[in-house]
Amino acid sequence: MTQARAGLRETCRAEVEEILARYPERRSALLPLLHLVQREEGYISEAAMREVAEIVGCRPVDVFDVVTFYTVYHRQPVGKYLLEVCRTLSCALLGGRKLTRHLEERLGIQAGETTADGLFTLREVECIGACSNAPAMLINNRIYENLTPEKLDAILEQLRAEASERVAPPEGERQGLP
């Protein structure tokens, strides 16, 4: 069950209007509206798809078609860091698969899953346009190229450190004091 959500038209009314105003056809606003949903809610729920369909004037199944087409749209909540390893030809030839296996082992999850602490989601995706420096991956939409398992370990370490800094804010702030 999805939790009760306040509609996009309530939470981001102005932005929705701005997006719709960009195009002569309401339907053209489909992709940016889905991005807006994802920014606000972290993923795209069934309720959100219905709402977007209503806003642009198409059927929910049309939105579902689009959401399942693009790997950039998440149908489930994802971790703080989304690791997307390319599995298309150039990367595959240069050891992309090995990278995925390495990450699976290090994180203790399978591709498609999220770590228990909610920090990492690992996925395999089709070509991300970095063939010249394969193998490559995306981390929260930032591209990382010429990867090796050693480099991955360093990256993971860095991300963990960054997360713990942010997750544990200074004492005063945590208590909500000025």
Next chain:
Amino acid sequence: MSDATVDTVTLTIDGIEVSVPKGTLVVDAARKAGIEIPVFCSHPKLEPIGACRMCLVRVEKIPKLITSCTLQVAEGMVVTTNSAEVAAARAGVLEFLLSNHSLDCPFCDKGGECDLQDHTFRHGVPEGRFEEPKILRQKKPMPPIIEKVMSRCVHCARCIRYCDEVMGVGALRFINRGVCTEPAAFMDGGLACEQCGNCIEVCPVGALTAEFYDLKARPLDRKQTNSLCQYCGDGCTMTIEVKGRHSGETHIIRTRGHDGQGVNDEFLCVRGRFGYGMVNSPERLKQPLVRRDGELVPATWDEALDLVATRLAEIRERHGADAIGGIGSEKCTNEEAYLFGKLLRGVLGTNNVDYRTEAKRPFQAASLARLLALAPPEGALWRLRHARLVVLVGADLTSENPWSEKQIIQATAKDHQRVLLAYPRRIRPVEYASRWLRHAPGTEPALLRGLAGLVANEAQAEQVAATVGVAPDELQAFAKELQDAPDVVLLLGPRVCAGTDPDAAMLAAAQLAQTLGVRRPAGADGPKRVDVVVLARHNNTRGAQDLGLLPDTYPGYAGMKTAGFAPEWGEALPTRPGKSTPEMLAAAAHGELKALYVLGANPAVAFPDGERVRQALAGVEFLVVQDLFLTPTAQQADVVLPAASFAEKEGTFTNGEGRVQRVRRAMEPVGEARADWEILQAVAGRLGRPWPYLSAGEVAREITRLVPLYAGLSYQALDLPVSNFLVRPAPLAAAAAEPVVSGGAGPAAPSGEYPFVLLTGQTLFHSGTLSPWAPEMRRLAQHAYVEIAPEDAATLGVADGERVRLVSPRGALSLFAHVQPGGAPGILFLPHHFAEAPANVLLDAAAAVDRVRVEKE
């Protein structure tokens, strides 16, 4: 160069020169030259998309192989389909299609009739080169009916395109595009659509199948018969498939559209495709029943028929012929309708005959004939596809005439047609209609009269609008669009005649058409074209009308002129109009009508004021019922005769547009059941009038001889891919009598005790008293329910699915509430075909509009 040659293109395919109309696709041109190019995605009723790549051919001057299903012919084009290169391409495409195919052919419903099997056999190679493990996927249900096996899918998108282009529903889309592309509903869940199952029909492989047919038969087990659908008046051709060697075990396992035949181009609606189960029902009557000591007990045919003849003769002797009446059916064949009239009029000597079991007031035959004479000569279905403006009055087309609706949906999608709708409830046509007049229930006659007045500049918009309960500017705009359109089809649904003033409504419709017809739209040369289509709710409503199951006319709308029938039917034929159904039931209640012969009708659950109907039926001295089931009417009978279903007999139906088509025997009648015409002949014989028919065809021959409207009919001509025998009464015959027009009724005033208006009617899944006997249709719509607007539900504190009690001045009924988003406050809708919750107990035959109150249970 003449125009004819400009429109024709000549090209060469595999060295064969072929000339085809400009715009023809290469794949179709090849077929014309006798060359079969294999296809999956290409379909004659769908726009080309070139998705499957199976039809690749070589065309000179085009650098690569090209899909022949998307390429239009050009003058001098040279096409090669029989080269090694093309053969390799076909084999390659098949190799790809099979790379992730489960090859579960022995357990596939499509096994033996699968395009993928056939193409692979002809064009494939035995060994694939893929070594990787196959990505196989399990069967997934798409409730309530369809099952999806994606390991068999070839991604041709026929299912998606049919649902979009023909149904206008758009229930399916490709999801998860990539190696796991599949057609799916929203969230890959159940299908919230019309459940027509046409996606199964167009699927070239076994990817989509019906749960009802799943693993029931192999193609060789089946016997196929081309026949007609028995539900609505659109008259769709279908193939009935039966299984079982001898009559005891024979049953229908599937019905499907017949490729390229009939008015329906392979289309079937949900009732046509899944409503066959009533034929197989264990509840079917298998032997005659007679009442002994108050109980209906089995009897032999001889006993039952003797009893019928003796009692009818006795009652005629004692009380006169007019103490006998007959209620026929809109479901029986033309031959049976004709013989029922002949039995009542010719043998028994009374004009007390009718087919209408729901109408509060009967219309006059002349009113109907006047409208039928305005029907489009090319056929209503064709005309609906090509008209510029369609005006829909009193018809829930989606439920009542699904194929008629699909003509309009296809025409509006192509932007050459607009639709004006006048209907009191929110129904599907609201989606595609450009205007919707939500008039007050029961004001159809006033609306039609008002529109006729407005078009003739003789009425005030304010006045009419107030009478029918709409805004004056809406009405004005509606009328203006009617006036300005270059051509109009006026579509009249059952609600037009459902009130207490059907003749006024029908006359107003005729006047509207006439007034419009003489008005020339701005800028047009000729007179404006106006056609009127009277929709037929049942498969042979039109045949029952044409063949005289009306108390005020003999067959062919000849009125009381008996000349053509006199020597043949009997010497002294009755010449005074007889009683209609309401009059017969009233006479029965008063004890004037002593015997009632009911053929395939069910007034006990259909006619308004159910309680009084049951009393009336109990009041007649002798009631004989011929039916498939022991209906509530039959339960009250003195003799019940088991009748054969539409799948078990020969004959003809006349669809709503007047097209006469053949229904054929697909299986032996169950038990001792007999075709209605055979039973009627047996009764006539025992009444001392032996009829000579050896077959239904011989009855048809008599009809063509005696009924000028059906002259020239021959069973052979009906065997064409589409029967071209169209019946249309001559305008002259219609001008006979002028009905008295009373003022159209305005909206009934709300009353405190009964605050809700009650509308009854059919739904998409059930259209009468037959479909509820089909378990497949019951699966789709199990329980009786009442539709209620969300505002009213909130006021009453009723939640969706809760039980409520409806109380009218005539009776009460308990059923489930269905909260209908967008429903009109103050109006309830009650489907009228559930025998366990007969809507008719609430209805008042004398009230123009029925009112009820709702109580929580």
